[in-house]
Amino acid sequence: MEKEELKDKIYALVLAAKGKKKLKERDVINGVSEGTGVDKDTVKQTMREMIDVGRLMYSYAGGASSVEIPDEAYLREKGMIK
Amino acid sequence: MGFYGDRKLTAEEAKKLRETDIGPPYFRDFLPPVIKKNYGQWKEHDILSAGLMVHTAESGDKIWTIRVATPRLIATDTVREACDIADKYCDGHLRWTSRNNIEFLVSDEKKVEPIQKELKERGFLMGGIGYRISNVVHTQGWVHCHGAATDASGLVKSMMDELAEYFTTKELPNKLRLAVACCPNMCGAVHCSDIAVVAIHTTVPIIDHDKLGKICEIPTSIASCPTKAISPYPEKKSVKIKDEKCMYCGNCFTVCPAFDPFDTERDGCAIVIGGKVNCLRTNTKFARLVVPFISNRPPRWPKVVAIIKHIIELYAKHARKHERVGEWVDRIGWERFFKLSGITFTYQCIDDFTFMRDTFRNASTFKW
Amino acid sequence: MKKYETPLLDELEKGPFPSFVKEIKKAAAKNIMANDELGQVEYSYKTNRVYWKHGGIVGVLGYGGGIIGRYSMLPEMFPEVKFFHTVRVNQPSGWFYTTEVLRELMDICDKYGSGICNFHGSTGDIIFLGTTTENLEPIFAELTSHEKPRHLRFDLGGSGSALRTPSACNGPARCEWANYDTLEACHQITHEFQDEIHRPAFNYKFKFKFAGCACDCVASIARADCSVIGTWKGPILIDQDAVKWHEKKGMDIDREIVRMCPTECISYDGKELKIDNDECNRCMHCITRLHKALKPSGERGATICIGNKAPIVIGTIISHVIIPFMKLEPPFTEFKELARKMWDWWDEHSKPRERIGEVIEFQGMRSFLEAIGVEPIPQMIKEPRRDPFIFFKDEDIARVKEVEEEEKRTGKIIF
Numbered sequence: 001m002e003k004e005e006l007k008d009k010i011y012a013l014v015l016a017a018k019g020k021k022k023l024k025e026r027d028v029i030n031g032v033s034e035g036t037g038v039d040k041d042t043v044k045q046t047m048r049e050m051i052d053v054g055r056l057m058y059s060y061a062g063g064a065s066s067v068e069i070p071d072e073a074y075l076r077e078k079g080m081i082k
Numbered sequence: 083m084g085f086y087g088d089r090k091l092t093a094e095e096a097k098k099l100r101e102t103d104i105g106p107p108y109f110r111d112f113l114p115p116v117i118k119k120n121y122g123q124w125k126e127h128d129i130l131s132a133g134l135m136v137h138t139a140e141s142g143d144k145i146w147t148i149r150v151a152t153p154r155l156i157a158t159d160t161v162r163e164a165c166d167i168a169d170k171y172c173d174g175h176l177r178w179t180s181r182n183n184i185e186f187l188v189s190d191e192k193k194v195e196p197i198q199k200e201l202k203e204r205g206f207l208m209g210g211i212g213y214r215i216s217n218v219v220h221t222q223g224w225v226h227c228h229g230a231a232t233d234a235s236g237l238v239k240s241m242m243d244e245l246a247e248y249f250t251t252k253e254l255p256n257k258l259r260l261a262v263a264c265c266p267n268m269c270g271a272v273h274c275s276d277i278a279v280v281a282i283h284t285t286v287p288i289i290d291h292d293k294l295g296k297i298c299e300i301p302t303s304i305a306s307c308p309t310k311a312i313s314p315y316p317e318k319k320s321v322k323i324k325d326e327k328c329m330y331c332g333n334c335f336t337v338c339p340a341f342d343p344f345d346t347e348r349d350g351c352a353i354v355i356g357g358k359v360n361c362l363r364t365n366t367k368f369a370r371l372v373v374p375f376i377s378n379r380p381p382r383w384p385k386v387v388a389i390i391k392h393i394i395e396l397y398a399k400h401a402r403k404h405e406r407v408g409e410w411v412d413r414i415g416w417e418r419f420f421k422l423s424g425i426t427f428t429y430q431c432i433d434d435f436t437f438m439r440d441t442f443r444n445a446s447t448f449k450w
Numbered sequence: 451m452k453k454y455e456t457p458l459l460d461e462l463e464k465g466p467f468p469s470f471v472k473e474i475k476k477a478a479a480k481n482i483m484a485n486d487e488l489g490q491v492e493y494s495y496k497t498n499r500v501y502w503k504h505g506g507i508v509g510v511l512g513y514g515g516g517i518i519g520r521y522s523m524l525p526e527m528f529p530e531v532k533f534f535h536t537v538r539v540n541q542p543s544g545w546f547y548t549t550e551v552l553r554e555l556m557d558i559c560d561k562y563g564s565g566i567c568n569f570h571g572s573t574g575d576i577i578f579l580g581t582t583t584e585n586l587e588p589i590f591a592e593l594t595s596h597e598k599p600r601h602l603r604f605d606l607g608g609s610g611s612a613l614r615t616p617s618a619c620n621g622p623a624r625c626e627w628a629n630y631d632t633l634e635a636c637h638q639i640t641h642e643f644q645d646e647i648h649r650p651a652f653n654y655k656f657k658f659k660f661a662g663c664a665c666d667c668v669a670s671i672a673r674a675d676c677s678v679i680g681t682w683k684g685p686i687l688i689d690q691d692a693v694k695w696h697e698k699k700g701m702d703i704d705r706e707i708v709r710m711c712p713t714e715c716i717s718y719d720g721k722e723l724k725i726d727n728d729e730c731n732r733c734m735h736c737i738t739r740l741h742k743a744l745k746p747s748g749e750r751g752a753t754i755c756i757g758n759k760a761p762i763v764i765g766t767i768i769s770h771v772i773i774p775f776m777k778l779e780p781p782f783t784e785f786k787e788l789a790r791k792m793w794d795w796w797d798e799h800s801k802p803r804e805r806i807g808e809v810i811e812f813q814g815m816r817s818f819l820e821a822i823g824v825e826p827i828p829q830m831i832k833e834p835r836r837d838p839f840i841f842f843k844d845e846d847i848a849r850v851k852e853v854e855e856e857e858k859r860t861g862k863i864i865f
Binding site: 086091095152153176250305363368 | 546
């Protein structure tokens with residue numbers, strides 16, 4: 001699978017859970033790996049690339065960490081958008 | 083000034099300079115030469131006074147350690163002051179203990195007297211080594227935590243002002259380890275301390291139903307309760323609490339800020355005693371509850387302090403040499419402890435949570 | 451700068467023990483954030499409650515930990531602590547420093563923060579108390595900058611559902627009782643698991659602490675999900691002359707050593723101290739008291755314990771033994787593999803916010819031990835089970851049947 005396609009799959013999984021269920025990093029990795037057949041290390045690595053550029057972010061609420069889609073305020077603070 | 087001087091980095095510079103996952107620097111780069119040379123080759127140590135010990139290596143080399151207390155919360159200028167002293171007497175080497183004390187590491191015997199003199203003149207409190215109180219492990223409290231049911235730093239300061247001589251001079255039957263946790267999360271190792279304060283709530287949390295529906299997951303909120311006191315409240319798209327089942331642990335609040343467990347009149351402190359970490363003679367012990375609730379009385383919490391001092395004095399008087407608080411109480415029995423201390427025994431002292439069956443007495447062999 | 455009246459906190463400047471109020475005031479004299487912190491803490495003292503908001507999502511790009519979002523509930527009264535985030539900086543093993551690195555860290559804390567720090571947080575990190583969101587990236591860049599020499603570069607520690615910053619006792623650097631190199635183990639394992647520290651992937655927190663002996667000066671058994679406690683296998687060596695030295699110094703050997711030995715394996719006839727090493731459980735009481743006369747010998751390693759946690763939710767757990775003895779030498783391969791196996795099992799069997807110790811209670815030790823590939827031995831437990839509610843797998847019964855067949859064949863009963 002092409003990397004961009006994998007990124008889209010990861011993004012879609014996180015988007016689908018938005019507001020419904022908090023996904024931790026391993027949930028995303030396991031979910032995408034099962035759905036695509038791509039090995040977990042590759043999914044993890046790809047997800048990390050997305051987090052490093054602000055396409056996804058780590059969040060923390062209710063005493064647990066999760067992976068989310070960043071809001072504008074975060075992207076602005078990180079200089080990703082003006 | 084530091085590597086980049088006074089100038090704040092711009093966002094652009096920060097992006098270019100940052101590097102992730104480098105991990106901490108290598109501790110060996112920070113060790114004094116005499117430690118590097120004798121690493122893993124220490125033979126013995128002697129406690130010379132409450133604030134001074136010397137370690138001797140197989141090679142005959144020695145290193146002197148001078149220990150001073152800090153309140154854990156420390157201003158940058160105080161750290162710099164410690165650095166000035168370490169530069170003058172320790173060739174720039176110092177360390178911290180796991181209990182918030184600074185240790186100055188002196189390699190030259192001639193500097194041992196002068197550094198102690200200077201520390202004293204500057205108002206540092208030396209002590210904490212040996213069969214004494216070695217500072218207090220504690221949490222953030224009102225200074226910096228969102229969940230604090232009391233202040234930790236103020237309690238520690240109030241306790242240790244009364245107990246300072248057990249840090250600086252007076253010996254006890256064994257080590258005495260104190261801790262303060264500012265809520266039942268107990269970030270401060272309270273459960274295995276000789277004597278500890280844990281702040282508690284005593285009222286059922288009030289629920290902000292609008293907020294709960296908006297910002298929290300209902301199943302997660304329900305699941306957070308260890309006694310299953312929380313159930314759905316569909317009319318309000320929220321949850322409700324069965325009052326008589328709630329023991330005010332605050333876990334619902336941790337999971338969801340729509341629960342408010344705070345009560346300025348009824349938040350306070352419990353005192354637990356008899357825990358220990360190490361396995362010397364007896365295995366690790368849990369601390370157990372002796373005083374269930376004392377109202378918060380800042381700035382000095384006089385009742386908390388008075389009870390703790392009273393227990394320590396009893397321990398000093400009655401325990402055998404080498405007995406920790408918990409070992410002493412186990413030997414004499416809890417019924418004897420309550421009699422000796424005069425502390426009122428209440429329903430709250432009897433466990434009704436997960437460990438209760440292990441705490442009941444199954445014999446008629448007790449003392450009057 | 452606004453001047454706050456602080457009559458209640460002023461009380462806590464008096465008395466012999468070092469005062470946190472003096473420290474806040476020292477910082478507040480030249481830092482507006484520290485000044486408003488002073489004001490807000492006084493207000494807490496006056497009204498008997500906390501005024502920090504619940505959580506908040508902040509961090510440095512790419513990481514999910516190391517920064518704790520902190521916001522005042524009273525930003526109108528105390529505007530400079532509207533944002534007052536915590537920065538956790540991963541400490542060097544054993545908390546050894548040089549003045550050069552401390553000054554570098556303090557300069558960063560002053561420049562971007564409140565000038566107040568903690569040495570150290572409960573888990574072991576250096577804490578910068580209070581900074582703004584916009585300062586997070588510059589702080590991180592100054593801490594980690596690749597332009598600086600390696601020894602001046604620091605990284606963030608862990609927070610959230612991640613591996614938390616490991617810590618260690620001062621071990622072989624300044625202690626004669628260290629049974630393995632706690633500092634090196636802590637350092638190498640921290641570096642091995644940088645991803646697990648910075649990018650929360652677990653269901654909840656996980657802590658390692660490395661203690662060199664049963665004295666457990668980092669409270670590993672009470673403060674870490676995985677407690678690594680040094681121990682040994684050989685006899686205790688005795689210097690009889692030194693025993694006499696202790697006696698001359700006033701020690702009552704019979705009362706303080708012989709009768710206090712939990713396994714009653716020591717004897718002393720006034721001339722010679724003897725230890726029945728086979729019966730010794732290595733508690734170290736005698737070694738720490740007769741510190742000039744006794745020392746461990748032979749093979750060194752560690753006992754690995756698992757499961758400690760604070761009381762929420764099901765009550766406090768103290769770590770319990772899973773591997774009675776493991777050699778711990780660089781590069782610590784066996785230990786690293788064990789950690790990965792534990793995390794995989796934990797992840798598979800847990801729900802959010804369940805610590806590994808709780809999950810072992812829910813699932814049973816067998817599932818956990820099978821996952822990490824460890825056979826059961828009596829050293830793991832204090833006592834066998836008290837009830838007859840026993841799980842069996844078909845293979846367990848088959849094994850019993852096999853043994854019984856063999857007994858029939860040979861006429862000999864196998865225990």
